[in-house]
Amino acid sequence: MHFDTRAIHFAQDSDPTTGAIASPIYQTSTFEQEAPGVNKGFDYSRTSNPTRQTLERVLANLEGVEYGAVFASGIAAENAIFQAHLNPGDHVITPTDVYGGTFRLLFNVYKPKGYHVTRVDLSDEDALIRAIRPETKIIWIETPTNPKLLIFDIEKISAIARAHGILTVVDNTFASPVLQQPFALGADLVLHSVTKYLSGHSDVIQGAVLARDPEVFAPIKYLQNATGATASAFDCWLTLRGLKTLSLRVERHAQNAQKIAESLDGHSAVNKVYYPGLASHPGHDIARRQMSAFGGVLSLELDTDLETTKRFVSTRKYFKLAESLGGVKSLICHPASMTHAAIPREERIASGLADGLIRLSVGIEDARDLLEDIEEGLDEFVIRAKKREFVFSGAE
Ligand SMILES: *Cc1c(COP(=O)(O)O)cnc(C)c1O
Numbered sequence: 001m002h003f004d005t006r007a008i009h010f011a012q013d014s015d016p017t018t019g020a021i022a023s024p025i026y027q028t029s030t031f032e033q034e035a036p037g038v039n040k041g042f043d044y045s046r047t048s049n050p051t052r053q054t055l056e057r058v059l060a061n062l063e064g065v066e067y068g069a070v071f072a073s074g075i076a077a078e079n080a081i082f083q084a085h086l087n088p089g090d091h092v093i094t095p096t097d098v099y100g101g102t103f104r105l106l107f108n109v110y111k112p113k114g115y116h117v118t119r120v121d122l123s124d125e126d127a128l129i130r131a132i133r134p135e136t137k138i139i140w141i142e143t144p145t146n147p148k149l150l151i152f153d154i155e156k157i158s159a160i161a162r163a164h165g166i167l168t169v170v171d172n173t174f175a176s177p178v179l180q181q182p183f184a185l186g187a188d189l190v191l192h193s194v195t196k197y198l199s200g201h202s203d204v205i206q207g208a209v210l211a212r213d214p215e216v217f218a219p220i221k222y223l224q225n226a227t228g229a230t231a232s233a234f235d236c237w238l239t240l241r242g243l244k245t246l247s248l249r250v251e252r253h254a255q256n257a258q259k260i261a262e263s264l265d266g267h268s269a270v271n272k273v274y275y276p277g278l279a280s281h282p283g284h285d286i287a288r289r290q291m292s293a294f295g296g297v298l299s300l301e302l303d304t305d306l307e308t309t310k311r312f313v314s315t316r317k318y319f320k321l322a323e324s325l326g327g328v329k330s331l332i333c334h335p336a337s338m339t340h341a342a343i344p345r346e347e348r349i350a351s352g353l354a355d356g357l358i359r360l361s362v363g364i365e366d367a368r369d370l371l372e373d374i375e376e377g378l379d380e381f382v383i384r385a386k387k388r389e390f391v392f393s394g395a396e
Pocket of ligand 1: 102146171205
């Protein structure tokens with residue numbers, strides 16, 4: 001079975017008792033037992049639920065592995081990985097512009113309890129090797145990153161990790177298994193914020209961990225029940241529904257993003273377009289090798305100040321001002337004041353996240369409408385503001 005067929009058929013046969021084509025929602029907390037401890041494989045929904053189990057099997061299958069655990073959020077899934085595979089004194093390496101929530105979890109929750117974290121430019125092989133210590137247990141890869149869309153070579157980094165006995169985790173949220181298959185490139189674990197492309201309609205918060213090796217997976221599965229951040233049956237059902245159009249959606253997201261990136265590259269109001277599908281992007285060649293298309297997220301650095309940027313993002317017609325990404329409806333966000341607000345300003349600027357940086361999650365609307373929405377805003381705010389500046393400085 002090929003990917004698109006598996007998304008619809010794998011583990012999703014018609015219901016044997018009723019013939020229902022859609023997988024049922026097992027909206028139940030508990031299960032009747034014939035005798036104490038004798039049941040049909042389920043006893044309590046925190047431990048295991050048939051709808052959740054179906055989703056776990058489908059997600060693992062789409063990533064090309066055997067094991068999956070679904071959590072109440074992407075961050076809960078990340079926390080299970082860290083709790084399962086780190087002890088106090090252990091060390092984690094993440095990319096420099098790691099997702100803000102991952103940064104917060106590691107630096108504000110784990111670090112004060114005696115864990116060590118280093119952020120490294122993962123495209124610099126020597127810097128990565130220098131950062132490895134005897135107590136390094138996890139190299140956390142996120143590719144493409146948020147919001148600069150940096151690309152890291154999963155195959156190369158996981159080979160380095162393996163040579164040092166370190167686990168490689170790939171946060172595959174931005175690419176989705178449609179565009180990138182980290183296990184084929186050597187990853188040990190894949191993390192998803194299911195909230196984004198996998199569920200795909202901005203109506204679910206959910207996370208998942210996928211694994212190939214049962215020994216790496218077992219402590220994560222144990223923590224899913226033991227710490228209890230499990231996903232509801234209804235949310236799992238929504239994700240199963242979303243997955244059936246994952247491939248179609250991601251293809252359109254990527255086409256639209258490519259069109260917008262190409263059209264705005266070189267625009268007089270835009271200093272820089274960050275999109276791995278542009279040949280000028282520093283990660284373009286690696287992205288072409290390890291991804292089948294370049295995804296639906298791109299960032300623009302507007303040639304203007306903080307206030308004008310805030311006005312620009314607040315007044316778009318189709319790009320709704322909101323955190324998150326990966327839904328059918330286009331979203332716009334301002335990392336400096338939203339997703340990356342947890343990172344101190346000096347650090348943020350130093351890592352290249354300017355005040356004028358905006359991130360687009362390009363939806364599956366008609367690309368012409370989306371482009372018009374952005375171009376109108378550039379004209380109305382950025383270009384006019386520049387003209388005013390010119391007039392003022394001319395009057396001096
Ligand atoms: C959103 C996101 C997360 C966190 O997932 P939640 O579902 O919001 O908890 C982790 N990594 C990336 C790359 C994300 O975009």
